[in-house]
Structure formats: C-alpha cells, structure tokens
Amino acid sequence: MSDDPETARQIAELAPGTRPLLVLDVDDVLMEFIAPFMRFLDAQGLHLSLETFRLHGNITRRETGEALDYEAVSTLIDDFFAAQDRWQSPLARAVEAVAELSDQADIVLLTAMPHRHRAVRRIHLDSLGFPYPLLTTEAAKGPALRRLLGATPRPIAFVDDTPHNLVSARQTLADVHLFHLMGMPALRPLLSPLPERVEIVDEWHEAGPRIAAALGI
C-alpha cells in the first residue's frame, strides 16, 4: 500500500492538531455524487445502470445501448469533476452536522480525486459551507489517515461511502472509528463487504451524534 507524495505534502502544510480528529470523504458523504453524475450523463444522452457499484462498464449510450469503453468513462468522470460546482450539492443536514462537530473536533476532508481538481473543489466546498482543510489523494486513504493523526494520541473517526477506503483505514489504524454513510443508501446491497467494526448510518441527522459519541465529545 503506497503513500501519495502530493497528499503528504498537503498534510505537511496543515497545523498539527491536538483535538479529536474527524476525517470525512467528500463524494456521497458531504456532497451528492452518484445522483448528480447520473443527471450529468443524462444531459449527454448517456445512462448509468447500477447493477454493480462501479462506473466503468456501466455507462451506455441511451439511443444505441452501446457501452462506453474504459477511457471514455474516465474522461466523463474527469469532465464531471471539472464542472462539479455546477452539479454537486450537499447531503441533507451535512453542513449543520459537521459545523456542530467542528466546535470540539478537528475536521479534515480527504477526497480520492485527481489532484488537479483540488482548486475547483476547494472553492465549491467553501461556497457550500464546508470551510475545512481539503486533501486530495490518488492512492489508498489509510496511509493518509495515519499521517494526519500524527504523534499526538487522540481519537480519530473516518466516514466514507466506498468500502475499500474503509478497509484501507482499518488495515492502517486498528483504533479508528469507522462510519459508512452514503448519498444513496438504496445502493448499499451492491457494495463489496465492509471491514469489521463499521457503524452504518443512513443520514447526517443520525451520523452527527454517533460520531460525537465515538470521539468522546
């Protein structure tokens, strides 16, 4: 499992924290992703079928049924990230719940997205009411969590919708409090298995108090 040098550089720019640490994924945790991505595709005559929880291989041309190849799907995802400020809005109560937690915890956003889109995401998050440090990574999230935690003993919680990110976190930090929250909970049956000791929550109304309890705040 490799570290991402650009993510490490971004972490080094942050002031070391001492309060309980809450690390949050962005897509389908703070901002909707799948739902607006489907609208983005629809506007181009494309369709995402969600019989499996992946984008590559599942996007077709609506008129012909032709499947898009790997490279075309990667280009679409990249185009969506470049235009994210026109499509993505917050999950219900996410702004308020995270703001309440930020009174007593250090909040860091960790998004698995190409580094080149960091600036547009930064501006968009600020405009939505998420003024917390934003890290991008193109590698596994676990090593970034360990680096963020630093040497000061403190509780850490991590929220993500993608199982392999939670697996990476658990493999790297045995004591991290893991939460699975996703913008479209109806897709949960399609997911690969979650690691051990993950709290499953369906919305921020429920997640806020449970994260606070886990962090002891």
Ligand SMILES: [Mg+2]
């Ligand atoms: Mg996500």
